[in-house]
Structure formats: C-alpha cells, structure tokens
Amino acid sequence: MTPPVTSGRLADKRVVVTGGARGIGGEIASRFAAEGAAVSILDRLVDLGTERAAAIGGTFHEVDLLDPAATAATTTAAVEAMGGVDVLVNSAGILRFTSLLDLTVQDWNETFSINTRAMLTTMQVCVRAMIAAGHGGKIINLASMAAKKGGAGEGAYPPSKAAVVALTRMAALEWGCHGITANSLCPGYILTEMGAATRTQADIDTWSSYSPLGRLGESSDVAAVALFLASPDADYLTGQAINVTGGMVMH
Template identity: 35%
Template sequence: MTKANELFDLSGKTALITGGSRGLGLQIAEVLGDNGARLVISSRKETDLQDAKAHLEARGISVDYIVADNRKDDDLVALSDQSIAKLGRVDILVNNAGATWGSPAVDHAMEAWDKLMDLNVRSVFRLSQLIARDSMIPNGNGRILNLASIAGLKGNKGIVAYNTSKAAVVNLTRALAHEWGEHGITVNALAPGMFESKMTAGTLDALGRENVAAQNPLGRIGGSEDLKGAALLYCSDAGSMINGTTLAIDGGLTAI
C-alpha cells in the first residue's frame, strides 16, 4: 500500500512557477519546494525574485530564478529554454503570472483589455505549448497547473476583461487536458476567491476586509497557507487521475 506521504512527495521533480516571487505564486513555490521539488521561479522584477530566492532557500529549497515579461514572446521562449536547461526538464508548470483591471465595461480601455488577454490567456497557452513540446511530451509525463479565478466562473461587475480572461483559462485548461492526456500530462486549474495579495490589496482596502470576510461562508479571506493543499494535490502523484478540472478555493463563496 502506498503511503500518503509518498503520493505527495516531489523529490526528484522539477517545477517552473511564473509570478513565483510573491503572493499566490510564492505560496505555491513554498509547498512544492517543501515537498522536494527543485524550482525555477520567474517574474518581471529581479529584486522581487532575489528576495523570493533568499526566502525559499532559507526553507531549504533548491531554487533559481529567471527574469521574464510574459507578455513578450521572446521572453517566453527564453524562459522555457532556460528553465529546461537549468532543471534538465520541467515536470511541473504553474502558470500563475497575471493581472487585473477595474473599469466599467462601457469605458474599458482596449489597451487594458489587450494587456489582460496577452498576460492572462495568451502567455498561459504559449508557455504551456513550449514546455509541453520541449520537455513534457518527450518525457511522457507532466503536470500543468493554471491559476484561474472565481471571477472566471461568474460575471462580477466592473472587471469584465479579468472575468473574460479567467473564463478563457478555465476552458483552455479543459482543452489542453483533452489533447495532452495521451502524453501523460495532466492540466488542471485553481480558481481562488479573495486572497490577501498585492494584486487584491487595493480592492480589500476599498471594500474593507471585515466586510469582504463577512460575505464568505467561512467568514474569512484566503491566507498564506490556503492554496497549498490543492496545489500539491494537482502537482503530485496524488492527483495523477485528475485532469481538466477547475477547483474553486473560495471558502464556499461560489456555492451560495
């Protein structure tokens, strides 16, 4: 009988995590690294990556970083190539890098729309394509974890481009899962609700943290440990038969 700790063990595995220097990406980097994976993290800002690297190494995690702007195709190609070179192969890809934009639909700037579609959708597909083609398919296995959002499961007011981009991630996840399953690759997504992060700080400040928490069935906002269990499940052997799913991590908000 396989023990639970063996199912979740990532010793000998490698992982690339975009947007891995802070927030949800750093939380996922912690849990994958704590369970044995060697990491490459990426983001646009080298100072953030240096801080994250020091933080992760202090936990005993083997980690390197690559500076990349995921809106630029050349950067994505370089990120894929350099990650494979540094790690030998990429067993796990976490597509976390993303952005949001608040605006009434009637006034939404097309430049902002294009920015979100490029970063939240196009880059997720492009990097997945590159890593699958050059590492996962040749090796006959892989785990891809996309970060969607509960905004992609409902029509929240005032963030139409973000809603749309994250809904696209949900269906992209299904499509890639269907196409790449034959290669031993699973593709799944997490759909977080409201978590404390730099991206949500402005919204939480405006709405009030207590007010936001009060609307949640669990009565709280997502914290620094709340994404880890699901991420580890999807990225480990424990989730080897889970493919094409999107799991809401929202305290039950989408259930009401």
C-alpha cells in the same frame, strides 16, 4: 500560522512557476520547494524573485510575460537549466479595475496577453519537454472565481480567466494521452498584493461574510490545493476548475 507538515511529496520534481516572486505563486514556489522540488521562478519582479529563489534553493528568471518571444525563450532556458520539467504552475496575472464602458482595447489586450496567452506559451514549451521525456507531467493554471461568476468593475479580468478555464480543458483533452494532467484553480478573495491598493477593512469584512467559513483566503490555502494537484494523489484528476473560495462559489 503553523508551518505546514512536509512529506517530500515532490522530491525529484522539477517545477516552473510563473508569478512566483510573490503572492499565490510565491507561496506555491516555497511550498513546493519545501516538499523537495527544484523550482524555477519566472517573474518581472527581480528583487523579490531573486530573494525568494535564494531562500528556497531555486532559480530566478526575469521575464515580462507581455512579450511572447521572451516568454518562450525564458521558459526554455528555465527548463533546460533543470534538465526537464515535471510540473508547470502558471500563477502570473494582473487585475485592472475598470467598467466595461471604459475598458480600452489596450487594457483588454494586455490583460489577455499576461493572464491567458502567456499560459499558452509556457505550456507549449513545457509540454514539448514533457512529451519528449515520456513520463507525463502536471499543469496547474491560476484562473479565478471571476471565471464562473464575473466581477463588476474588473475590466477584462473575468473574461481572461474564463478563457483560462477553457484553455486548461483543451490542454487536458489534447495532452492526456501523454500522461499530462491540466487543471485550473479558481480562488476567491485571497489576501495578496493584487487588489490591495483599493481594498479597505470594510471590504474585507463584507467579503468575509460571503464565505460560510467567515474569512478570506490566504496564499497558503491555494498552495495546499496546488500541492495536491502536483502530487501523485491527483493522477486521475484532469480538466477541472477547482474552487478555492471558502465556499463562496459552489459550482
């Protein structure tokens, strides 16, 4: 793939990216750093996170987002190390395949804890810092097209992502008066490690046919939209749940 044209659009911006060790969060961390941002990666994958942080001139902070206290402490440490935060990207997430009839309370709680509650914790830390600094900020939360259309066999994932959309709208409503925007991204099928263990070539061919563009998405497709949301071009855009689905979902 041709490397993106960079323009220094995020020069002087300090960014926290959860789930930035790999996948969509990893691509966002790399793309934002290439645009001039200082990037802190929060993840539980130490080797991949450390490697990516070193490659992009950022920092890595190990955390298990299942743990609320550790999440708050690690986010605080990352923000303090950068001297503040301008952009928060919540990309960490998990998908556990199970039918509703077999969905356990533990799976429900852990999925909501990582996919949704952890976002609340990182937002609380970062928004307090943004308000104290007094020059606004931007929040980008990874939801999913599953928030809008569900997903048979995807357990607690679709409801946790619908909650992300609602939580992000609340953030837009409550913090807009501080110049803080909050939007969620709703990707379709993106070729990452998520779901890779069970994904077959036949699945890829079938899912590709759902898009008018005839292909699945890449992490770079999502990172490009995240970059727009983090840039001044999106200053008047808040409370939205933006599809990045190659046209699979249009509402």
